[in-house]
Amino acid sequence: MLKVGLTGGIGSGKSEVARRLAERGAIVIDADKIAREVVEPGTPGLAEIVQAFGDEVLRPDGTLDRARLGSIVFADPEKLKILNGIVHPKVGARMAELEQAAPPDAVVVYDVPLLAENGLAPLYDLVIVVDAADETRIKRLTTLRGMPEQDARARIAAQASREERLKIADIVIENEGSLEDLDARVAEVWQELRARRDQDNTSSGLSRRTPGR
Structure with missing residues (x-):
């Protein structure tokens, strides 16, 4: 089993990446979805x-x-x-x-928004960070979700900075372009994840990652 931590700031497009990985065969464990379930x-x-x-x-x-x-x-x-x-x-x-x-033999992707904030990177074999500029994220939150700009900025400020997330990244998916660009990048990442999983299955296993590797 390959355990992958997936994170990204609000408005980065992390959920789009998770959905595309699931379509390719990953088992996605969505922390946000579970967070809703535990407060029903x-x-x-x-x-x-x-x-x-x-x-x-x-x-x-x-x-x-x-x-x-x-x-x-x-x-x-x-x-x-x-x-x-x-x-x-x-x-x-x-x-x-x-x-x-x-x-x-699964590739298990843990969709965890606050992975960096809670120091969870060592729990995974590798960490994927979905990255986008703060202003890009604010635009998405205000136009696509209808969030007031003040609320969008407050939520971004309450999370880890881009720099803090990138420090723990093994793989970075930049999401500033089109959905077609994102599809192509996710396809590349999926091939890498499968290769790492196969390596794990034919060797003594992947060593646990260390923060900032």
């Missing part, structure tokens, strides 16, 4: 969030108002730390379950 109505995660932030973060139907919660925590590092302390352990436990269910 009736879960301990949602109860803990309400206890920490109040009923104002709930919609009338009892589901989590992620936009409202985001506006609270991304403007206050201490509140963001509280939220991460609730959600991250639950996400980690579920990701471990999914990894155990994968076949031994």
